Amino acid sequence: MNASQLDVAVVGAGALGLFTAYSLARRGANVVVYEAEPFENLRNASWGNAGHIIPIMSVPIASPANIKAAATGIFKKGSFIRVPTQIDSHTVGFMLEFFKTSRRSKWLTGLAALHDLNARALAEFEEIQASGVDCGFERAPFVSAFETVDAARGQMADHVDATAAGASLSMDLLSKSRLHELEPLSRSVGQFGLMMNEQGLVQPPLMLDSLMGTLGSLGVRLVQDAVTEILPTSSGDVKLEFARLPSAIHQKVVVATGAWLDQLSSDHGVQPKVLAGFGYSLQVDVPSLPQGMLYFPEAKIATTRLGDSLRISTLLQIDKPGAAFDQKSGQLLENNARRVLPMAQWETVRNKWHGGRPISSDGIPIIGETRTANVYVNGGHGMWGVTLGPISGRLLAEAMLAEDPEISVPGFSARRSA
Numbered sequence: 001m002n003a004s005q006l007d008v009a010v011v012g013a014g015a016l017g018l019f020t021a022y023s024l025a026r027r028g029a030n031v032v033v034y035e036a037e038p039f040e041n042l043r044n045a046s047w048g049n050a051g052h053i054i055p056i057m058s059v060p061i062a063s064p065a066n067i068k069a070a071a072t073g074i075f076k077k078g079s080f081i082r083v084p085t086q087i088d089s090h091t092v093g094f095m096l097e098f099f100k101t102s103r104r105s106k107w108l109t110g111l112a113a114l115h116d117l118n119a120r121a122l123a124e125f126e127e128i129q130a131s132g133v134d135c136g137f138e139r140a141p142f143v144s145a146f147e148t149v150d151a152a153r154g155q156m157a158d159h160v161d162a163t164a165a166g167a168s169l170s171m172d173l174l175s176k177s178r179l180h181e182l183e184p185l186s187r188s189v190g191q192f193g194l195m196m197n198e199q200g201l202v203q204p205p206l207m208l209d210s211l212m213g214t215l216g217s218l219g220v221r222l223v224q225d226a227v228t229e230i231l232p233t234s235s236g237d238v239k240l241e242f243a244r245l246p247s248a249i250h251q252k253v254v255v256a257t258g259a260w261l262d263q264l265s266s267d268h269g270v271q272p273k274v275l276a277g278f279g280y281s282l283q284v285d286v287p288s289l290p291q292g293m294l295y296f297p298e299a300k301i302a303t304t305r306l307g308d309s310l311r312i313s314t315l316l317q318i319d320k321p322g323a324a325f326d327q328k329s330g331q332l333l334e335n336n337a338r339r340v341l342p343m344a345q346w347e348t349v350r351n352k353w354h355g356g357r358p359i360s361s362d363g364i365p366i367i368g369e370t371r372t373a374n375v376y377v378n379g380g381h382g383m384w385g386v387t388l389g390p391i392s393g394r395l396l397a398e399a400m401l402a403e404d405p406e407i408s409v410p411g412f413s414a415r416r417s418a
């Protein structure tokens with residue numbers, strides 16, 4: 001299809017929606033992005049995340065190891081895994097599908113599919129940055145500061161499987177003294193370390209602002225309103241209904257509504273369910289910044305250099321996408337972070353945030369055309385939606401322009417059964 005004749009609506013201005021809009025507009029399509037929240041004050045998952053671009057860690061979230069960690073962690077005091085605040089039939093359905101998928105054979109199939117996306121993730125950021133979208137992307141090491149050998153074995157097991165699936169990794173094991181020398185912030189608890197070289201990091205708020213600025217210069221319209229329904233028309237176009245605005249007709253629609261994906265996609269036969277895997281983050285000043293990303297696996301505390309301070313994030317709490325900020329979870333993040341980072345200037349804490357990772361019930365992204373012609377989905381990227389944002393956006397844009405229901409990397413079909 002000639003892209004300049006294509007009129008596309010993208011619903012949702014998170015990383016997945018904006019990178020898809022960017023790839024479509026760069027290829028000449030006329031694009032409108034509809035977003036429920038004000039564009040100048042977006043606080044979605046793509047804004048508040050840790051900004052780690054670490055393809056080798058992007059593995060399917062539905063796994064026997066995660067089920068075991070959830071089953072033991074949920075009852076542990078101070079655990080990063082919390083019980084949902086509301087349990088309804090949708091949540092129960094999600095849980096049942098998630099458990100059903102958490103088998104090693106399924107995990108390995110998902111891992112192989114993800115490998116093909118992961119392999120292109122860093123290069124895609126480099127290209128986008130070079131083309132003028134300032135995501136704050138840079139190559140940087142990712143250092144894990146371990147307290148126990150068991151935690152290191154768990155992390156290494158995933159890396160070994162990812163490597164067996166084709167990923168490459170340059171990694172250094174660090175003695176205690178080397179770890180403390182390279183990352184002084186690890187001093188309180190780190191007994192030894194593992195450094196993955198040449199990973200990436202972005203500055204999430206800058207990435208969103210810069211993407212929206214570039215979209216404006218490419219002629220993309222950014223319209224604030226919530227889409228309430230997506231309906232096929234007899235002419236093959238698609239009609240959107242809104243909370244406030246009158247309805248609009250577009251040739252194609254991409255649903256990229258993050259943890260809210262089901263609300264618009266399930267009517268179009270998308271079977272994997274999506275729930276929010278809430279995480280919390282905050283910002284604090286520290287006496288010295290990490291080289292890039294510093295992770296405390298036992299405490300599940302992820303840190304990133306954000307400007308001249310540190311963003312700290314953690315927690316996985318499956319819940320409804322609109323669930324309110326939970327003071328207890330916010331406090332838990334701070335308590336766990338204070339334990340591993342006592343040297344941070346805790347009186348400077350700011351930007352306390354929570355947001356929902358879109359977790360799919362089979363643990364891998366959903367990308368492609370739904371059972372309704374011209375209605376597409378790009379979502380369910382879980383823990384790694386920023387890492388996979390640019391590549392998912394490009395592959396979906398290419399599939400849409402080729403009028404192909406599937407992206408060129410198999411495994412993520414929006415028509416798969418749950």
Ligand SMILES: Cc1cc2nc3c(=O)[nH]c(=O)nc-3n(C[C@H](O)[C@H](O)[C@H](O)COP(=O)(O)OP(=O)(O)OC[C@H]3O[C@@H](n4cnc5c(N)ncnc54)[C@H](O)[C@@H]3O)c2cc1C
Pocket residue numbers: 011012013014015016017034035036037042044045046047048049050051052053225226227228256257258259260264277278279280281313314355356357358378379380381382383384385386387388
């Ligand atoms: C604490 C934390 C740390 C993380 N760290 C990392 C990391 O280091 N690296 C990484 O790669 N990933 C990370 N993630 C995951 C990543 O943030 C998500 O996978 C990604 O941001 C999801 O992007 P999205 O565009 O699908 O959803 P979102 O960013 O949530 O965007 C969806 C948008 O759709 C809008 N919307 C919803 N419904 C409608 C509607 N009906 N009409 C119009 N608009 C609508 C919402 O308002 C929202 O703005 C982290 C997540 C969390 C919570």
